[in-house]
Amino acid sequence: MPRYTNTAILLHWLMALLIVAAFSLGLVMTDIPGITPAKLKYYSWHKWMGVTVLALAAVRLLWRLAHKPPMHPAGMPAWQVKAADASHVLLYVLLFAVPISGYLYTTASNVPVVYLGLFQIPALFEGTPELKALFKPIHYWLNMLLAAGVAVHVAAALKHHFVDRDSVLKSMLP
Template sequence: MHRYTTTAIILHWLTALLIISAFIMGLVMVDIPGLTPTKLKYFSWHKWLGVTVLAIAAIRLLWRKANVPPPHPASMVAWQKKAADAMHVLLYILIFAVPVSGYFYTLAAGVPVVYLGLFQLPVIMAPNPELKPLLKDIHYVLNMTMAAAVAAHVLAALKHQFIDKDGVLKRMLP
């Protein structure tokens, strides 16, 4: 059976863990009423997770370009291979688009991103109260699209594991 490289597996699961954490943090923080110290702390953590996801996504993309992923099982029909490839492209786009949209939303709100409380990311746009609601909506829609894509990805992996029994999931397990 062809497997992903150990590096690809680590980057995959680390990305998944960080995205799930950022998603849950985002849902929790927006439900906290008012502007409390806890809410501000969660916003900072959420941003740090997003920046980390973006950095790891860049590393993942470079790794994937340098290391060809294993081929699909011969038992997979053509449409499933195309669907799997399209899903991976969509997930990569979203892994970049979600943190970038959050970054622009934060900048439009006039709030700098200070990664891990240590250094400020570049401010590449001025605060823009008119653009802020649109960027907030874009960030939300991209997040919900990511959640749906991740759910479909997980369901497909489980289908391959328990119905097709073709070893697709095992290629990405540590």
């Protein structure tokens, strides 16, 4: 059975966990009214996860460029191959776009990003209310697109496993 490399599998599942955690935390923290210590802590954790996802996305992309993934199953219809390839490209783009848009939104809000409480990531520009208003919906909708893309990705993996009974899901399991 063709499989992804152990490094690819580790990066996939680590990023999946971080993305679900960051997305969930984003929903929780934005529903907390006012400014509270818990809300500020959650925002910090959310940013830490975003920076980590961005760094891991870079590592993952470099790994993917150097290591070919397993071939699609024999007999898979051409339209499914194209859809799978396109959805993977979209997911990779979003793995970069979501954390970058979060960084831009935070910078536009004149709030520093202090990674793990250890060092501040430099701001690329001076924030303004207009830029904040621009980047807030961009970050939100990119997250919603990522959530939809992940849902389709999971549904496709389950379809391959339970309907097609091929090795697609097994190739990414530890």
